[in-house]
Amino acid sequence: MNFSAFLNPVNFQDTPRLFTAIAEWLAVFVYFNIYKKRYNDKTFILQCVCTLGIQVLFQFIAGILPLSFWIISMVGAVGMMYLSLYLVLDIKPKDCGVITTHAFVLAEFAASLYKQLYVWLVKLGDNDSQLASVCMMIIVYLCTFIIYFNVERGNIAPNRNLNVSTKELVSVVITGVGAFIISNISFVTSRTPFSATENMLYVRTLVDFGGMLMLMTEMGRRNELALKNESNAINQLFQRQYEQYKLAVDNSEALRKEMHDMKHYVMALKNEDDPDRRAEVLEDMEQAIAIQESFMNTGNKVLDVILTTKSLQCQKKNITLNAMVDGDLLADIHVKDICSLFGNILDNAIEATQQVEDMEKRLITLSVRKRNQFTIVECENISDSSNVKLRSNKRRRRFGRNSLPKTTKGDNVKHGFGLKSISQVAEKYGGAMNCSYENGWFKVKVLLANKN
Structure with missing residues (x-):
């Protein structure tokens, strides 16, 4: 794999496939640690290793394919991210679709930011080497994913599902796809209002950053609304329990008064000749005694x-x-x-x-x-x-x-x-x-x- 191929003017926009795979895996790994996992620690470690290997292998194969397969490769990469998240996390399909969109836009931004800063570094110091490229990738990825993790984990409650609706899922996917299209359209054609031949990397980085912020902000608002609704529901539960208590107080008083009428049951039993009526009185007495025992x-x-x-x-x-x-x-x-x-x-x-x-x-x-x-x-x-x-x-x-x-x-x-x-x-x-x-x-x- 050619780690410096992007420096060639023809391939100026290309990010090494290995770096792309690592960015996608790290984005998935972030949500592995934010959302609730399905399995225990040993299984989780094995799954992390397997998903990294699969993501790298997929990107390697995608790099061999002709450029005409680029869109299919990107869809496949998103599909691999979705599958990884769905198998590892205890998550619903629609929720996984939202998480996958967030992870994909995050990976796109991290890869774009790395490329942006490395190209700037190369032009500034005229120092192009695989070692410098790897070091820049490590620094950018560490900073990006650590900061994102600490911000995003406050937007997602770890102990409950998102329970997103179809409308919410479509909205998130449209935002993610829109950010991807606008950020990459300059690499396809320069005949659009969003194309910028000389500043392709700037446009890509800024658009991906904007898309990521939009998704994070929307998730934060959704979490705030969910917490508000949960708080209201718990308060209603408090009130309902209290109302049940007040009703029980009234019932208890009524039951206590009924116990004072026990002598009437005894008198009725003595004077009752009808066997069916006598059985009915006895049943009432048993119920009253059971109630008394429950106090x-x-x-x-x-x-x-x-x-x-x-x-x-x-x-x-x-x-x-x-x-x-x-x-x-x-x-x-x-x-x-x-x-x-x-x-x-x-x-x-x-x-x-x-x-x-x-x-x-x-x-x-x-x-x-x-x-x-x-x-x-x-x-x-x-x-x-x-x-x-x-x-x-x-x-x-x-x-x-x-x-x-x-x-x-x-x-x-x-x-x-x-x-x-x-x-x-x-x-x-x-x-x-x-x-x-x-x-x-x-x-x-x-x-x-x-x-x-």
């Missing part, structure tokens, strides 16, 4: 109502709820935060446990205890492993604060807010949330800092 007394009235309500839900779904709770430890927690914290913890646990087919295994345990300067809220529930989507094949998996377990529902933008709201409550009170899955048990552990 919790933790020392915190708010938590009592929540646990009583969830306990009744568990009874209807044949789920055993064991609660060992010291409600006095939650005296400094706001009512709405208690509602959100325990409401979401138990809702998630109930939803997962009710999917276990074996009724005898449907179990949820909840505990609230004090350890050192923290109040520890811990909830474990049996869970069908097919309903827990882990990010590795390990038997035990822990999830950090910014790496929540993936929702089993289709749209992880609209769903999965329960755990995020739990995490927000924990952070509000100087603590943190941790999730883990082991041997069929899913555990949520929340630390809340004590004021005293």
